Amino acid sequence: MGKLIVLFWSFILGQVVGYIGGALNSGTYSFVTTTVVSLIAGVLIMIIGNVAIPNETKKVSK
Template sequence: MKVLVTLFWSAVIGEVVGYIITALAGVPDEPLSTLIVSLVFGLFVLLISEVGVVQPKK
């Protein structure tokens, strides 16, 4: 469930940020490219959260 929520919000926030950046730069918006980049970044964040977090020793 954590993966789906993270990917959903990375897609939504990525699309909003992509729209704002392309509007400010004056270039045409490409939603598919923005979606792919934001999902890859979301997967990267999930990978880092699983690998980079040290579990406490008992």
């Protein structure tokens, strides 16, 4: 469920950034390109999140 939420928000925020970035650069807004880039960024964020979690060390009791 958490992965779906990350993809959903990366889609939404990617669309907003793509639209505003296109308007500021006097360029065109492409829904498909912005969607692909934002979802790839969301997947990369999920991968980094899974890799960056440190492994728990086992405590040795004496």
